[in-house]
Structures are given as C-alpha cells and as structure tokens.
Amino acid sequence: MAATPEPAARLQWLFGAVALPRGWRMGAGPIIAAAVLGLIVLAAIFAPLISPHDPMTMDALQRLKGPSDTYLLGTDAYGRDLYSRVVTGARVSLFIGIGAAFVSVLIGLMIGLVSGFFRLADAVIMRIMDSLMAIPSILLAIALVALNGPSIWSVIIAITIPEIPRVVRLVRSVVLSVREEPYVEAAIALGSSMPKILWQHLMPNTLAPLIVQATYICASAILTEAILSFLGAGVSTEIPTWGNIMAEGRIYFQLKPSLIFWPGLMLSLCILSINLLGDTARDLLDPRLKKREG
Amino acid sequence: MLRIRETLNQFRGHTRGAVTGIMAAALLAGTGMATQALAQEKTITAVMHSGLRVLDPIITTAHISRNHGYMIYDVLVAVDENFEPQPQMADWTISDDNLTYTFTLRDGLKFHDGEPVTAADAVASLQRWGKRDSGGQLIFDVTESLEATDDKTIVWTLKEPFPALLDTVGKQSALPPFIMPERVASGSADEAVTDYTGSGPFIFVEEEYQPGVSVTYRKNEDYVPREGAPSWMAGGKEVKVDTVRWVTMPDAQTAINALLSGEIDYIEQVQIDLLPLLEASEDVVVETRDDLGYQTIGRMNFKHPPFDNQKIRQAAQMALSQEDVLATLIGNPQYYKVCGAIFGCGTPLADETGSETLTSGGDIEGAKKLLEEAGYDNTPVVLMQPTDVVSLTAQPVVAAQALRQAGFNVDMQAMDWQTLVTRRASQAKPSEGGWNLFFTNWMVPEINSPLISPMLNGRGDDAWFGWPEDQKIEDLRAEFIKADTPEKQKEVASRIQAHNMENVLYIPLGQYIMPQARSTKLTGMIASPVPVFWNVDKVE
C-alpha cells in the first residue's frame, strides 16, 4: 500500500470511523480498572515468584491459621498458604476466563459469518443455536463438567458451548445489518467474491462488538467456574482457582471468612475491572449511544 | 445492640407463634384431625448426613438407606453394644451339632398395613437379603434349607457349621436383613422395592417423601416394643414422639445456623471444623454417638502396574502417615485416632501388627529405598480424588504429596464421587480410563470382621474393586469361618492383619468420629453407630 496508516488510523481500522469520538475523555473508572486488571495479570504471570509458599504444599499442623509473618493471609483447611493460593488462583481463573472468551468468540465468529451470509446454512445453524440457547447454560455446564471430569479444559468447554450461540447471534446480526450497507453493495458491484466480502468488509465490523462481548464472556466464565466449584463440579482442588478456594472455604464462612473474602475480593475486583473496561469499550464503540452524547 | 437483639427476639417469638397458629389452623382444616390436640404434637426435625434417595435398604449399602431401614423395618436378631447378638423379633435355639437354627417370632408383630408378621415373610426377606449381602452369601453357600415350619417358626439348616451366623444375621451394617412382607421380599433382588410396608417402630409417609430432600416418619402406634432397655439395635424400641422428619441440607453451615436458631433439632454429622460455631450455644449439645466411628482406607489396583508389584505397594504404604491424613481430614485430635488395626481399634479382633510406619508418621526414606529395590519405572499412579464428598477430599491430596516425596509419579485426577464410583469398577488400564489408587471410608462395624470386610476378598475378578488374587487370604478367611471360639477367631484375625499389611490388600489410614449435635430439647438419645429415633423424647 502506498501510505502506511498512522497508529491512530490503525485503531480506526479496528473500530470503524464512527467509533472513536473526538474529544473523548476517559473517566477515572476505566483507568483504575485497567490498573487493577494489569496488576492481577502481572500477579498471575509472576505467581511463582511472588508466592512465599508452594500453593499446593499442605501442612496438617498449620490448618486454618490466622495471618502471620509466615502466612500472610493465613492458611486453609489443608494448611496451605492462602496468599500463595490466591495469587496462583489468578492464573487458572484468568486462563479459564480468557480461554473461554477466546474459544467462544473464535468459533462463534466463524459460524456467525457463514450463517449471516448464506441463507440456506442460516436456517439450519440458527435452529441449532436456538436449541443451545434454550438449554440452561449452568445446567449444561454442570452436566458437562460432571460427566467429563473437572479438568480446566472441560470447564472451559462447558462455559464455551452455551456462549457460542450468543456470539453467533451477535456476529450474524452485525453481518445482516452491514450487508445492506452501500459499501458492501458497492463491493458486490465491483465484482468482489463472497468470501472476500465476508472477510474483508463484514468481519472487521464484528470485531468491536466481539471485543466487548469477549470481556463479558471472560467475566462470566470466571464467575461460572466459581459457581461450578461451589456446586462440586469444578476444577480439582489441587490446582487453586478463586472458585475452588472459595468453594473449599465456604463452610468456614463464619469461622474464617478470610478464606472466602480474599479470593472473593480478587475475583470481584477482576470481574469488576473487566466489566468496566467492557462497558467503556461498548460506550465508545456503540454509535447509537454516541449520537446522543455528542 | 444486645438489648435490640433481645427485643427483636421477642418480636420474632410473637410472629412465629402467630405463624404457627395459622399453620396449625391450616393443617386442621386440611386433614380434619380436629380431635388431636396439636399443641402436643411432637415433631423432630433432623438433618441427616445425606439425602435419602434409595428406599430399599437391601439393594444398597448406602448408610442413609440403612438408617431408613431401621426406622420402618425390624430385624430378627440385633447385635448390642457389647457385640452380642440379642433377640429382637425372634428368639432362637441352636441344635447341638450347630447345624440347625430355629427362630421363633415373638407375639404382637404387625406390619403397617395391619397384617401379622409371619415366618414366611421372614424367610422371603432372608432369602432376598442372601442374594445381596456378602456375609449372607457365605451362609447360603452352606445352607441346606431355610423354611417356615409354621406361622411363627423359622428353621435354618446348614450343611456345615457357621459359627458367626447370628453375628451376621444380627449385624448392624452394612446390609442388615430387614423383614419385609413376603409379597415384597419375593421380588427381584436387583430391583428396588416399591412397597414400603414394614413392621418397624415408624411408618414411612409416602405423600410427604421428597427424594433427596426430606422424608417424614410417623409413629407406629401398633408397634409393641420388646422388653428391656435399648442397646444399639437391640432392646426395646419405644417411640416417644409423633413425627420424625429427616431433611437434607446441602450446606453444612446452613444446618448449623438452623440448629442454633431452633429451626431444626438434630444434626447427624457435624464437621469438626465447624464445632466452634456450636460450642457457644447453651441450647445445643455436641456429642459422639459411638466410639468406633469410621475407618478411612486406601485401596490399590492389583491388576495394573505399578501396584501389581507387592514391593511397590509396600513402598506406597510406607510413605503414608495416618497422623497427616487424619490431621488434615479432621483437624481436632479429640475426634480422630491413629489406629493400625484393619478391624478397627475398640473391636474384639483389633490388632495392630505391621502398621508401625503408618502409625508413626510414615517413612519416606524407607519408601524411597523400597521403591528403588522394586525397580519402579516411573509409571504414573492414577489417583482418583472425589471433589464433592467432604469426608473424602483430604486423603488423596495428602497421599499424593507423600507419594511424590517418596518418588512416585502421581497423576491425581479430580472427579465427582459418581464418576469415581463408576471408574473404580473399570478394569481397564489406568491410562485408558482405569485407576491405580482411591480412598474411601467405612463405618467400623462394616469392616470389623474378616467375614464382612469387602477388602479381604482375594478371589481376583470376583473380589472387591482392585481385584487382588490372593489364595492365602482366602485360606485364612476359611479358617476364620471355622473358628468357633473367640480366642481362635482372634488368633486367625491377627494373622489376617499381618498378611494384609504384608500384601497391602488395603491401607488402613486411621479412625475418626463424626460428632452429632442436638438441641437440648431432645432427651434419651441412645449411643449407637446408627442414629435411632426411638427412646428419644422432645421436651419443650
């Protein structure tokens, strides 16, 4: 290409011309959210370095101890260091969140593009998607995890399957609305092939809403993992996740609330941040809301 | 604050009274039981350790179904707290050659439908039980005939003596021979019964039964208790309340809060860690129901490497420490006991031979050495960990850590209990859906004799999960059956103990007790491994 677009223009490419309003001021909320999330991600990455103890090593003599110099936040029912577990838990929880978001967006995007553009496939695909939507996701997740064994991947798959129809619908609705746009019709008139139109004209339009959707999937996946753990269908307690730390600690809710409090706090902060960033992105990317806000 | 709370309590008391009034009125209108003074209706609400789902106590060994069995059924013979068989529904005589047992039903036995209990009912029930219970099978292996000679007399003739017959028929766990009407008991032993007519002290209220949630028992007004004080499952079962409701609470803390606030009367099992919540209350008593409690155990798969090698089994056993397991599982030393006896400490056959490493904190170094000698090739050990059963989550985790320290390559796989139960039945290779090691808990009365302990079966594929082929244990068991004096039995039992530790048929990991908690309003509850609701009164 003759001219390389400047960075701002690259962003423009992703979000479309309507997306980035001029003179937009970022409130404090999203900045704090980004900072918190950044810290959590860093903690997750460097978990082995900042954990004073192995998060899986038990010490029967140190069960349910309060905070001390050795155990920053105390210990759990197996005498494992709570602080190290919460920090390490960030890894798995984030992995599940990001993994579920990534997989469902990827699969949903493919199916949605096809469905949005090919009438015949659409009828069949949407029936199947409607059916998947109709199955209550938490029950499906419990069933899938209980039946396949509670590994991280079965949790991710269990969360992903109910999310896919939502992504498909989103992508499809974008495709359906954009395919009537004059520039797409112009591309047809210019003799562009269907796959090319699909991928080059339509697909980029789905990215912005998909990013927003991905943040919600990520947040809800982390929450769902916690709920699955609570119901006894989560990841093995040997691998700490915020969900199963809480699930293990829940019977001590009154005696030793810190077992729920700290992972719960981290989880809520994390999801709060992701949701806030998602909301900010949505407010930025949604031209309808923008119109009103000038 | 305190004052406010008091006021609030009073307020609450008032409203609750009002609500009870409304409810009572509704009940009156609904059932037409206007004559009975409802203020005197005594109901015990009890939170049991698990939800009742299988109503046939013969088809399953689930403890909750057995407990249910003791509520609505009665047994011919029952073992008392001294492990002595005592007459319950029937008295007996034994012929001099020890081959013929004659049982005579006592008077006044009636099923809930009003029909008298006959010898034919008992025979059908015993026969169905014999198809399910392993001890029962052993007896029927040597049975010549079992007949009802008249309405009250049952004659059981053996081909060879079976000294433990009464102990087996009178055992408390896991499958006691409950007596059902013949029409019910003559059905298949593989299909659960659907007619819940018993002759026991309580009547099952079918309309109010919610599987897994709650079950209601009404007092059997026609039940005639045996003379004498109750002792375990023997003695007089006198019912002093009108209704007993068992409810399940999936959340342990909810149950405790409910007991503290007086919404329920009784919790069958309290997690030791939560005891501090109850200790502060003056309205609640925490106590142990019996001193035997549970034995927690590990079982290996003899069919697949590495545990098909006796030395490696020994190495694994050597690495484990009962203290570590119990401390993690239970925490409070008051409620657990390091015990190397496979038949359980506090039982007649208890013997701790060969359990030194287990009871003294494990010997990681020794295990390492043994492992090296055995030429362990780093085959992964697939260790199954149930995530949804509180009393089984700690053992695998502790064991995995110890085994790893000893040099094992441990692959701990988490699953829910159902998956574990399914998977342990699989004889496939561990890499193909099989397994190497799992843990479970037994009530001590379920394993306190070589006759009933499922782990001591050495018949290969016909043995319990793990499938050891061990002729020696089979010989020892045969010897035990023949032993006709307690001394002889004890002697054989100690050899069985030694052999078990040597061949590592299973690893006893110690004993623990689950205390119960009850409202101080409940009085007269007897000590027994099985929670019973006869003899209990509720005083307001």
Add this chain to the structure above:
Amino acid sequence: MKFKNRTFDDAETVLDIRNLTVKLAGNETAEPVLDRVSLKIRAGETACLVGESGSGKSVTSLSVMGLLPKGSLVATGGTIDMDGKDLLTLSPQAMREMRARRISMIFQEPMTALNPVMRVGDQIEEVLDTHARLPGAEKRRRVLDIMDQVHLPEVERIYRSYPHQLSGGQRQRIMIAMALILEPKLLIADEPTTALDVTTQQQILSLIGELQEKHGTAVLFITHDMGVVAEIADTVHVMRLGRIVEQAPVETLLRHPQKDYTKKLLEAVPSLTPRPYQTGEERETVLRVSGLQKIYSTGTIFVRREPTRAATDVAFAVERGRTLGIVGESGSGKSTVARCIMRLIDPTAGEVRVAGKEIATLSRRELRPLRKHIQIVFQDPFRSLNPRWTIGRSLIEGPLNLGEDKRKSLARAAELLALVGLPEDAIGRYPHQFSGGQRQRVAIARAIAMEPDVLVADEAVSALDVSVQAQVLELLDSLQKKLGIAILFITHDLRVAAQICDEVVVMQHGRIVEHDTAWNVLSNPQHAYTRSLIEAAPGRFWDFANFRELRSA
C-alpha cells in the same frame, strides 16, 4: 414570480433574538456554534432561515425552544426576548409553560417526531392536558376541530390511529395540528417538508400559509431549499458557520443579493430549464432494459397477502455518452429499477442487457466478470465507503478483482483522484477525513476505476448541500464528456434532472408514465402526473442563478 411583499413595520415583534451565542459545553475556547445571532420576527411574518448544513439554523431554533441538548451545547450570551421575558433565563417550569402555548415547533421527520406507540389523537390531546384544564368532551372537540383545520380526512379514524398507519403528509399535518392547537404566537418549522415528496411538500406549505393567515401566527421557517424560500418567505436570513451573513425581504434578497456567499448559494441552485437535447450521430446502446418486473410477495403460507409490484414493464435504453434520468417520488420504483439493473436484487422478469449481454438471469458467479461494465454511485456518501479502508484500498478493490496488478492499480487510483478533483495524498487517508462531497467524488472515482460503460447514480447528489451538489453534477458531466460514459441518473429532484439528463423517464407506482427528452418532459409534460410534479416544484418561475424570473416561463 410573485413574492410576498407585505410590510411588518407596524406589526408587533413576537420574537427578538439579540446576539445569541451558543458554545460547546465545557469547551470555552472552541469556535462558538452560534456567534452573535440577531433576529426579529413580527406577528404574521414568515422569516426564513436558510443555510447549508452546519450553519447553525437548527441550533438557533432549539435555543428558542430551550431544547439545546443538555450537557453538550449552552447558550453563553445574548437574549431571546418574547412577551417581555428573556427565554434564556426562564426556569425550566416557566419555559415548559411557554412551549405549545406561546411557541411551538414542527420538525423535519414527521415519522420520528411522533411517538410511535401513542395514538395521534392522544398526542394532540396531551398538549391540552398539559396546558389547559378542559372537560373530556371539550378536549376531544378541540382536537377534532384542529385536525379538521389541517385538512385531515376521516378525523375520527385518524384520531385513533398510530403514526405508522398514516402517510408522511398526514403525519406532518398531525404535527402542525399539535403545534397550533393552542394558537401560539410563534411557530418554528425546522425543515418541515424536506423529507416529503414534492407534491406533499406543496400541500404542507400552503397549509402552513393558510393557518398562519387565519391565526396571525409568526413563523420561523428553517430550510435549505431556495425554491421554498421564494414561495413562502417574507424575510430571509442567510446563515453560515453560526453567523447571519445577510438579512433582507425575500424579493430584495433574490434579486439583489449583497454578500458573495448569498450569491454563491443562489447560483448553485439548479435551474428548472432543461439542457437542450443534443441530437446527433447514432450512438451505441450500452444498456437496454425491457419488460423489467419486480414483485415482492409478502404473504406466508398462512397469510395470503397481495404481492407488491415494485416495478412493472419497465423498458428503456441508454446510449453511450448520454444521461437518462429516472424521476419519481418515493415509492415510485425508481430505486428498485436501479438495483435490479445492478443485480443487487434479482428481477422477477424481464431483460437487462449490458454491453450486449443479457445479465438478468446470470448466476452471481457468471455475473462477476461482467460487473465491470456497469457501476453505481449511492446516495449516502457517509455509508458508501468502507470506513476502515483507506481511499486507495477502496479505489483498487475493483481492479484487483479483475486481476490487475496492485502497483498499477494504485498508480491509476492516484490519477483518478486527480480526475475527480481530490489531492493525491488522499489515497492513504480514511473516509472520515473527508467531507460528504469529497466522499462522493471518491465513490465516483471508485466506479470510474472499473472503466464501466454505464454508471448508475442512485440519488447520488440528494444528500449534498446545494453548492456541493452543483460541483458533483459538474464533475459527472465532465467525466461523461471525457470518458463517454452512459449515465443512468435516478433522482426525485426535477431541478437536478433538468440539469444533467438528456432523456427523462417519469415513474409512478412502478410504471413508466412518461419517457421523452428532458426538454420535452419539462417544458411540455404530457402525463398529468408529470405536470403535477412540475407544478409542485417550489420557485419554479424563478431563475435563482441569474437573480431573475425564468425567461422561458
């Protein structure tokens, strides 16, 4: 041409705006949106506020109503005087009481301006509920009365109707009824006819005039259409970039514009005089449509509905280097025809021959190589370019599809940009960096890049300001001369058609009612419908560009 020439020297001043300044909220340094606007309207007067988009016309009217969007625009200076009160300083409550009673407003889009989920009768009645306490029967009588006054048929039925059940003209009548029911002194009309067809526009304009006369209402009329100005204005205020550049009585302004901007604005208004038909050499026919038909069946297997005939028996031909205009009001089927020819939709029957090849029945795949012969320019310049693509990428999309070399195509794209009058560096920029007119030039360049035989311009200048419109029309004309392209020009605007077309086809209800040279159609219309279209064109006797009456008329 007769202009209104009443004097209002004695009339009472209804609204007096002085030095009104409006700024972006929270941005004191930016250019004001309105810069010291002063404006006086007297009883019975129609003041027209004209200007191109972004000139501040609507902001002025919203300031008067006190309806500036909260948090984004604020009035920072000046006064708006009415009834001796400064509207800018009134409390919200007091301002609410002024509305509908003293000042009312009607808006451009009658569809969106009416609440879609309320019956229109209730919406009118709500004005009475808000400002007057009347018994139910009296209320209803007054509502029906005003509905009668705006010449709505079957008032009882319409009273109970929802907006979507009415036509555009009826909806605008409802809006007018709502605005005038309390006989306010001032009516603000913000482009009230822009969204309407030309015949409906004429009716609405005369209705406003009629009611104004009856009630002596002052009208502040906002429009971009000089024709409308010539028809209805007493006084004209020309706005540009937030300032009033010229104010004068209508005739003075149209005959003797003082300011360059005003002149430019007037000169850009296309003349209704058609360009003379160039008879001449026989030319090759590049597009031939015959028997074209498009039927939409809306029924389902459960509900039988009458199918909609969007186009019936449409036939025409376009020769190389010529322009054929298709003229008609909304719903006449003109866009359907364009889209069928482009094969964006599939015609139900008929033939479309492009460059000698029949394309109406080809499959999409077979069609693709033939696409180069016929290209299209759409109405909305903001949506016809992919916002994520650089101009260059958009321009070479077609050539690349034809398998051309990328480097060569880019070089050619640069040439094309020069051809349509855009700077060369535009090639690496994005659509949002350009104005509407510039984008339309890019869209034209993109179509031209395929070197088509036929260019379909579907309302290609309708969304543009009049000055920009003139430039784009000029560009099309010059391209046609240079490249010999045939143009199929679809428009609702007779003035534009007169400017650019050699031949005109007039469509109504999906059928061609008249087909002749532009000259003949405009100067000697044969069909009644064509005549009504021409008669409805506002200011049709005035030659705006030359500040005088139309000679030929």
Add this chain to the structure above:
Amino acid sequence: MLGYIIRRILAVIPVMVIVAVFVFLLLRLTPGDPAAIIAGDMATPAQLERIRTSLGLNDPLHVQFITWVGLLLQGELGTSLISNTPVTSMIGQRIWPTFNIAVLTIVLSVLIAVPMGVLAAWRHRTWADYAVMAFSVLGFSIPVFVIGYIFIQVFSLELRWLPVQGYKAPSEGLWAFLSRAILPCLTLATIYVALIARMTRASMLEVLGEDYIRTARAKGVAEQIVLFRHALRNAAVPIMTIIGTGFALLIGGVVVTESVFNIPGIGRLTVDAVLARDYPVIQAMILLTSALYVFINLVIDLSYTFFDPRIRY
C-alpha cells in the same frame, strides 16, 4: 396473531427435538453409572451388572432413546433411576418453590431495576447515573453464593430478622412464605436487577435521543410524563427481551440459591440428579427448562405487541 403463535409453536418442535437428542447423547456418551450409586460401596461387579440390566441401561442406545421418546410422546417423563419415583411427581413436588421464588424475584427485580435504569438515563452522567452503573457492574461481579452468605450473615445471624433457611409455601401463611423467600429473592435479584437496570438505562438513553422526545418536550410536557409515558414505553421492547433472556441467568442463580438457602426446588433436583447420573430426571429437567425458556420468550415476543403497536404478527 393466531397464525403467528401457531407458527412459533411449530418452530419450537425442531428446537426441542435437537435439545432432546443433544441431551440424550450428552448423558449417555459420557461416563457415569447410576447402578453404582444405587448399589453402594460393597457391590460386586456382577451385582452392578444385574442392576444395570434391570434398569434398561444395557439396551442399545437407540432402543433407550426410542423408549424415552415413546414415553415422552405419551406425556410421561419416566421414573427416576435412583429413587424409583415418577419424574413428573418429583418435579411436581419441587417446581413450586422455584416457581414462587422466581416469580417473586422477577417482580422484585423489575420494580427495583426499571426506575433505577430510568433515573440513570434521565440523570445521564451525574452521580445518580454513576451509582446505578456502579451497582449494576458490581451486581455482575460477586458470585451469587457470596451474596447469599452475606445476606444470611447480616439479616439472619446479626440482625436476626429472618430465618436462615428453608421454604414454606404461600398457602402456609404469607409471612411464613415471605420471611423465608425474601433473602433468596434478594440474592437472586442482585444480578437480575443489575442486568435489567443496565438494559433499561441503555434503552432509555437511546429513546431519550429520539425526535419524539424532543417533540414531547416541545409541547411543554412535564419531565416525568416524558420519561414514563413517552420514553419508557418505547424503551420497553429491549427491556422485555432482556427479562426473557435473563431467565437463563435466573435458572443458574436458582441452582446456587437453593443450595445456600436450602430450598427444595428444581435447581437442586437437577444438580443432585446430575451428580447421581439420574438420567430421566436430568433429561426431563433440561427439556422442561428449555421448553420453559422457549415459552417465556414466546410470551415476551407477544408482549411486544402490547408495548409497540407497530409490531403485528
């Protein structure tokens, strides 16, 4: 309208068929053995095998499927493998607590959330808006069971205003019902309120930017009438939609809430059934909730005609 309803109901058929096949295969092709839970710890492999045969679990898959579908077509949901009780009567016992709690939750949520959302949109970019948004983001960020525990701790254990657990039917007295239902409902409502408030706000923001709102204001109509008569009704369709789709969320919450507050509802029934591999119950429950979901969304689609006269089916 009637034609539309018939068409919609016909369209449900393929959906339910896919759900049924999907669920059936999902359950049968994954490990798990109901016979094992029935028999308990001491059963030998041979005994398990006999129980499996008697339950019909050893039949070929297609035979099991046909048997099940045959039952379904007769309106039978089968019998629980574990407790031997007809599934219909199990669901019959357990559905009312869930239903009552769910209805109360939805009513409560709408009553709280809609005014919140309207307020936030009206006072856009003020502290009121930020407060509502903060709440609705927070509502999404705390696991349901944690919310439940906090409520129990505060209202039942500290303040002692309400019982900690249990369920009483409304027929047993309104206060008996409400005192036990209020905490689970509030717990469940948290996330639902967040969802609805957020959607109300977004939808209202969009509507408040519409021309007819400007028209209403130009008429001098008071602000609350603008908000509630003009705006809210136009904003209703997306709000209704989210109430419908949020139903799935509610089911998820119900499962957890029933555990925390010990309510004998269908949520726990399903979880227990899954953990026990009680296939007929799981199948029935998923089929039932799916059908309910489809039905609720049909009702919601029909409700659009009430809010928006332009929508005609």
